[in-house]
Amino acid sequence: MSAVDTQSNGNGNFRTTEQVDAVVIRFCGDSGDGMQLVGTQFTNVSAVFGNDVSTLPDFPAEIRAPAGTLNGVSGFQLCFSSTDIFTPGDEVDTLVAMNPAALKTNLADLKRGGTLIVNKDAFDKSGLSKAGYATNPLEDDNDSLAGYRVHKVDMTRLTRDSVADLGLSLKEADRCKNFFALGLVYWLYDRDAKATQDWIKSKFAKRPELVQANLSALKAGADLGYSTQAFTVHYKVPPAKLPPGKYRKMTGNEAVAMGLVAAAHVSGKELFYAGYPITPASDILHELSKLKNFGVRTAQVEDEIAAITATVGASFGGAFAVTASSGPGIALKSEGIGLAVITELPLVIVNVQRGGPSTGLPTKTEQADLMMSFFGRNGECPMPIIAAATPGDAFDVSREALRLAVEFMTPVFLLSDGYIANGAEPWKIPDLKNIKPIDFKHIKEANGQDGQYLPYLRNDRLVRPWALPGTKGLEHRVGGLEKSDGTGNVSYDPDNHQHMIETRAKKIAGIANHIPEQPLEGPDSGDLLVISWGGTYGSVRTAVQRAQKDGHKVTLAHIRYLNPFPKNLEEVIKRFDKVLVPELNTGQLRFLLRAMFLCDAKGLNKMKGKPFLVSEVYDAILENLKK
Amino acid sequence: MSTSIELPVLTPKDFASDQEVRWCPRCGDYSILAQVKKILPTLNIPKEEFVFISGIGCSSRFPYYMNTYGMHSIHGRAPAIATGLKVARPDLQVWVITGDGDSLSIGGNHFMHMIRRNVNLKVILFNNQIYGLTKGQYSPTSPQGKRTKSTPYGSVDAPLTPLSVAIGARATFAARSVDVDIKHLCYVLERAANHKGTALVEVYQDCNVFNSGAFDFASKKDQKVENCIYLEHGKPLIFGKDRDKGIRLNHFSQPEVVELGKGGVSEDDLLFHDEKQENPTLAFLLSQMRYPDSPEPMGVFRAIDRPTYDDEVNEQVKDVTEKYGPGNLEDLFSTGDTWTVE
Ligand SMILES: Cc1ncc(C[n+]2csc(CCOP(=O)(O)OP(=O)(O)O)c2C)c(N)n1
Ligand code: SF4
Numbered sequence: 001m002s003a004v005d006t007q008s009n010g011n012g013n014f015r016t017t018e019q020v021d022a023v024v025i026r027f028c029g030d031s032g033d034g035m036q037l038v039g040t041q042f043t044n045v046s047a048v049f050g051n052d053v054s055t056l057p058d059f060p061a062e063i064r065a066p067a068g069t070l071n072g073v074s075g076f077q078l079c080f081s082s083t084d085i086f087t088p089g090d091e092v093d094t095l096v097a098m099n100p101a102a103l104k105t106n107l108a109d110l111k112r113g114g115t116l117i118v119n120k121d122a123f124d125k126s127g128l129s130k131a132g133y134a135t136n137p138l139e140d141d142n143d144s145l146a147g148y149r150v151h152k153v154d155m156t157r158l159t160r161d162s163v164a165d166l167g168l169s170l171k172e173a174d175r176c177k178n179f180f181a182l183g184l185v186y187w188l189y190d191r192d193a194k195a196t197q198d199w200i201k202s203k204f205a206k207r208p209e210l211v212q213a214n215l216s217a218l219k220a221g222a223d224l225g226y227s228t229q230a231f232t233v234h235y236k237v238p239p240a241k242l243p244p245g246k247y248r249k250m251t252g253n254e255a256v257a258m259g260l261v262a263a264a265h266v267s268g269k270e271l272f273y274a275g276y277p278i279t280p281a282s283d284i285l286h287e288l289s290k291l292k293n294f295g296v297r298t299a300q301v302e303d304e305i306a307a308i309t310a311t312v313g314a315s316f317g318g319a320f321a322v323t324a325s326s327g328p329g330i331a332l333k334s335e336g337i338g339l340a341v342i343t344e345l346p347l348v349i350v351n352v353q354r355g356g357p358s359t360g361l362p363t364k365t366e367q368a369d370l371m372m373s374f375f376g377r378n379g380e381c382p383m384p385i386i387a388a389a390t391p392g393d394a395f396d397v398s399r400e401a402l403r404l405a406v407e408f409m410t411p412v413f414l415l416s417d418g419y420i421a422n423g424a425e426p427w428k429i430p431d432l433k434n435i436k437p438i439d440f441k442h443i444k445e446a447n448g449q450d451g452q453y454l455p456y457l458r459n460d461r462l463v464r465p466w467a468l469p470g471t472k473g474l475e476h477r478v479g480g481l482e483k484s485d486g487t488g489n490v491s492y493d494p495d496n497h498q499h500m501i502e503t504r505a506k507k508i509a510g511i512a513n514h515i516p517e518q519p520l521e522g523p524d525s526g527d528l529l530v531i532s533w534g535g536t537y538g539s540v541r542t543a544v545q546r547a548q549k550d551g552h553k554v555t556l557a558h559i560r561y562l563n564p565f566p567k568n569l570e571e572v573i574k575r576f577d578k579v580l581v582p583e584l585n586t587g588q589l590r591f592l593l594r595a596m597f598l599c600d601a602k603g604l605n606k607m608k609g610k611p612f613l614v615s616e617v618y619d620a621i622l623e624n625l626k627k
Numbered sequence: 628m629s630t631s632i633e634l635p636v637l638t639p640k641d642f643a644s645d646q647e648v649r650w651c652p653r654c655g656d657y658s659i660l661a662q663v664k665k666i667l668p669t670l671n672i673p674k675e676e677f678v679f680i681s682g683i684g685c686s687s688r689f690p691y692y693m694n695t696y697g698m699h700s701i702h703g704r705a706p707a708i709a710t711g712l713k714v715a716r717p718d719l720q721v722w723v724i725t726g727d728g729d730s731l732s733i734g735g736n737h738f739m740h741m742i743r744r745n746v747n748l749k750v751i752l753f754n755n756q757i758y759g760l761t762k763g764q765y766s767p768t769s770p771q772g773k774r775t776k777s778t779p780y781g782s783v784d785a786p787l788t789p790l791s792v793a794i795g796a797r798a799t800f801a802a803r804s805v806d807v808d809i810k811h812l813c814y815v816l817e818r819a820a821n822h823k824g825t826a827l828v829e830v831y832q833d834c835n836v837f838n839s840g841a842f843d844f845a846s847k848k849d850q851k852v853e854n855c856i857y858l859e860h861g862k863p864l865i866f867g868k869d870r871d872k873g874i875r876l877n878h879f880s881q882p883e884v885v886e887l888g889k890g891g892v893s894e895d896d897l898l899f900h901d902e903k904q905e906n907p908t909l910a911f912l913l914s915q916m917r918y919p920d921s922p923e924p925m926g927v928f929r930a931i932d933r934p935t936y937d938d939e940v941n942e943q944v945k946d947v948t949e950k951y952g953p954g955n956l957e958d959l960f961s962t963g964d965t966w967t968v969e
Binding site for chain 1: 673674676693704941943950952956964
C-alpha cells in the first residue's frame with residue numbers, strides 16, 4: 001500500500017489517495033435492502049474498469065424473512081484487484097452494514113483496522129431489539145467497535161433529503177438508500193459510476209421519478225464522501241494485468257447455459273433442455289429459455305422425474321439433451337439416469353450442489369453429492385463425472401460434458417455448486433474458432449447381416465450407434481430391461497448380464513484414454529500433494545501458491561475428471577510423501593482415492609455452507625507438512 | 628416412370644417384430660396388439676416414423692412386439708419421455724402404451740400434465756383394474772372392496788375413473804373401448820390416430836390370470852347391449868337389445884334411463900351426443916356413468932381442437948428466431964457490459 005497523492009477538496013480539507021492491490025468489500029443488510037443489486041453493480045463497474053473480480057453472494061433461503069431480523073440478512077462480498085485473484089477474499093476490508101442485524105452477523109469477518117460504514121438511522125430501539133442488541137453498539141461504552149475505522153452515517157435521513165423534491169412516498173424514498181451507500185463506496189474507491197447510472201436509467205425507464213431519485217441518492221452518497229472530513233483517505237485499485245482480449249463478467253450458471261448452447265451450435269445441433277425450478281440451478285433454465293433463436297427448446301416440466309425422462313426421450317430422438325437440478329431434484333432423477341445408462345443414450349445432467357441432506361441449505365454451497373454421482377443409482381450404473389472449478393471454467397466443462405456424452409453414448413454428470421453458480425468472475429470471450437464442434441454420427445444404414453440393424457453393435461471404444469427414429473430400416477427398441485449385446489433384444493441370460501455389466505463399466509473406464517492427463521501446479525514430486533476438485537479451486541490454489549512461495553514442497557492437483565480419473569493420477573499420487581484432500585464435505589473424494597489407490601490421504605473438511613478461506617487451507621497444508 | 632413417390636403398401640405383418648410375444652395365453656393384450664397392427668397400415672405413415680413408448684407393466688412390453696422404433700422405459704414415465712421426444716421430433720407419430728397402475732398410480736402426475744399440455748401423442752391405457760406384472764395387487768381403478776393379494780379383506784380405496792381424470796385435465800380426445808370388441812376398438816384407435824393432440828383411449832383389458840371376467844359386462848355379447856351405450860356424434864344415447872332404452876337429463880341435469888315410447892318419451896327427449904363441445908361438462912358427466920350403477924358409454928367421449936404443446940414450443944422457437952434473427956454466438960457472448968484488455 002502506498003500513498004500516491006494528497007489533494008484539497010476545496011473545503012480546506014486535505015485528503016490522501018492510497019493505492020492498494022486488492023480490496024474486499026461486503027455489502028450487507030436486510031433481504032429487502034437491495035444488497036445483491038449494489039454488490040452486482042460494484043462488481044460490474046470494477047470489472048469494466050479492468051480489475052480482476054471474484055464474488056460471493058450470500059442470501060437467506062427465505063425470500064423475505066421478517067425485516068430487521070438476523071435470519072433476514074443478505075450479503076454480497078466481492079474482491080477486486082490489480083492482480084490475478086481466485087477467491088472473493090478471506091477478510092473484509094470494508095463492511096457496509098445497513099442495519100443492526102447485518103452488523104451483528106457480519107462484523108466478525110471485518111479485519112482489524114478495516115472500514116465499517118453503518119446506517120446509523122437503522123440503529124433505533126426496534127432495530128436493535130430485532131437484532132438482539134441490549135445496547136447500541138454504535139454508542140456503548142464497551143467499545144465493541146474499537147479497532148475499526150467506523151463511519152456512522154445517517155443514510156436514511158440523507159437519502160430522504162436527496163430525493164425530497166421528487167414526490168416519492170417515504171417507502172419509495174427509503175428504497176433508494178442502497179444507492180446512497182453505493183455512491184459513498186464508489187467515492188471511497190474512486191470508481192466511475194457511469195455504468196450504474198446507465199443501468200438505473202434503463203431499469204426504471206418507465207418511472208422517470210425513480211430514475212431521478214436513484215441517481216440523486218447515488219450522487220448524494222458520493223457527495224458525502226467528498227465533502228465531509230470523516231473520510232480522510234480514499235483508495236485506488238489499478239486495473240489488473242489480465243491476458244489481452246475482450247472480457248465480460250460471467251457467473252457459473254450463465255457459463256453452463258452459454259457453454260451448452262455454444263457447443264451444440266457449433267456442432268450443428270439444437271439443444272433440448274427440461275427442468276424443474278430449484279435453487280441454485282434455476283438460472284440455467286432461465287438463461288436457456290431466453291435463447292430460443294439458437295433453436296433451444298426448453299420445457300419447464302412437472303417435476304425432476306419428468307425432466308430427466310423427457311431428456312431421455314429427446315435424446316432418443318437425436319437431440320443434444322440436458323437437464324439441471326440440485327440436491328433433492330438430483331435424488332429424484334436417479335431412476336431416469338439409470339434408464340439412460342442402460343439404453344446408452346447421451347445426455348448431460350448438471351448438478352448445482354447445495355447443502356444437504358434433504359432440503360438442507362438451499363442457498364448455501366457444499367460438495368456433498370460426489371458419492372451420489374458415483375453410486376447413487378440402483379445396480380451397477382457407471383457414468384462419467386466432471387466438475388467445474390470456477391464460474392468461467394463452467395463454460396469449457398459444459399462443452400466437455402456434452403462431448404463425452406455424445407462420443408461415448410452415455411449420460412454424464414456435470415458438477416457445479418452454489419458458489420460457482422452464483423459467483424462471478426471476468427471471462428475472456430473465446431475465439432469462436434477455438435470452440436470445437438462435437439463429433440457425432442447418426443447411423444443411416446443397417447450394420448448387421450441381411451440388412452439387420454444391431455443397436456448394440458459396439459465400436460472399438462465399446463460405443464453403440466445412435467440411430468434416429470425416422471430412419472428407414474433401422475427400426476429398433478431400447479429399454480430398461482437387460483439386453484443382449486448386439487441385437488438389443490431382452491435377455492435374461494446370466495452370462496450375458498455379466499458381460500453387459502462389465503462392458504458398460506469398461507466403456508466408461510475407457511474414457512480415461514480420451515481425456516487429458518492430470519495437470520499439476522507445482523513440482524512433479526515433493527512432500528505434499530494437495531488434491532482438490534470443483535469450486536474450492538480458487539481458495540486451494542491460492543493457499544498452495546502461498547505455501548510454495550514460503551518455500552514448501554507442495555503441489556496442487558485439481559481434478560476436473562472425477563470418473564474416470566485421469567490415467568496418470570495414481571502414479572502422480574505415489575510420487576508424493578503425503579496427500580491432503582480439502583473438501584466441503586466429510587471426505588468423499590478422499591474416501592474414493594483411499595479405496596482406489598491405497599493412499600493414506602488426509603482430509604480438510606468443512607461443512608458450513610461456505611467456501612474455504614485461503615487461510616484455512618494454508619494452515620492445513622502447514623500442519624500436514626509438519627506431521 | 629411415375630413422378631409421385633408412392634408409399635409401399637404395408638400390412639399388419641410388417642409391423643410385427645421378430646420377438647416372441649410373452650403375455651399369458653388369452654390375455655386381452657393380444658387383441659389390442661392385433662388391432663393396433665391392423666390400423667397402422669391404414670394411416671399412410673411410413674413405418675419408420677412410428678415410435679411406441681411404454682412404461683412398466685405387462686402391457687408395457689408392447690413396443691418389443693412392434694417392428695417400429697420404441698422404448699420400454701420405466702414405471703409411469705412414458706408420458707414424460709414421449710413429451711421430450713415429441714418436442715424434439717414433432718415429425719414422428721408417437722404412441723404411449725400404459726397400464727392403469729403405470730398411468731394413474733406412479734405416473735399420475737405425468738399423465739395429467741401430458742393431457743393438460745395437449746402433447747400430440749396417441750395414448751392407449753390398458754385398464755385391467757389390477758397390477759398384472761407384480762402378480763395381482765389392486766390398482767387405482769380396482770373397485771372398492773376388491774379382494775386381491777394385497778387386500779385380503781377387500782380394498783378400502785376409492786377408485787379413479789380414468790376418463791374423468793382426463794376430461795378434468797381438459798383432454799382434447801378421450802375414448803373408451805374393450806379389448807375383444809374388435810371393430811369398435813379399431814374404430815376408436817383410428818380416430819385417436821387421426822386426432823391432433825393427446826388422444827387417450829382407455830381399453831378395458833381382461834387380465835384372465837388375476838382379474839378374470841372384470842369386463843364381462845362390456846365384452847360378452849348378450850350383456851354388452853344391455854350395459855353399454857355406444858356413443859355416436861350427433862345421435863341420441865340409445866341402448867338395449869331392442870334399442871328401446873335411452874338416456875335423458877332430468878331436472879337436476881343428471882342422466883337417467885328412460886324407456887322409449889313409455890310415458891310419451893321419444894328420441895327427441897334424449898341426450899344427444901356432441902363430442903365437439905368445448906365445455907367439458909357433458910363429457911365429464913358421461914364419464915361418470917359407470918356400470919353397474921348405470922349403463923356405461925363406449926366410444927369417443929370428446930374430440931375437440933386445441934393447439935398442441937409440441938407445436939407451440941416449436942412455433943415459439945420459429946417466432947423468436949424470425950423476430951431476433953438466428954442466434955449468433957459472438958453477439959451472445961458480448962451481451963451485457965464488456966471491456967477490452969490491451
Ligand atoms: C419404480 C417402480 N416401482 C414398482 C415397480 C413394480 N411394478 C412393475 S409393473 C407394476 C404395476 C403394473 O400394473 P399396471 O400398470 O396396471 O400394468 P399391467 O401389468 O397390469 O399391465 C409395478 C408396481 C417398478 N417396476 N418400478
Ligand atoms: S398377468 Fe394378466 S395382464 Fe399380465 S399378461 Fe397375464 S393375463 Fe395379461
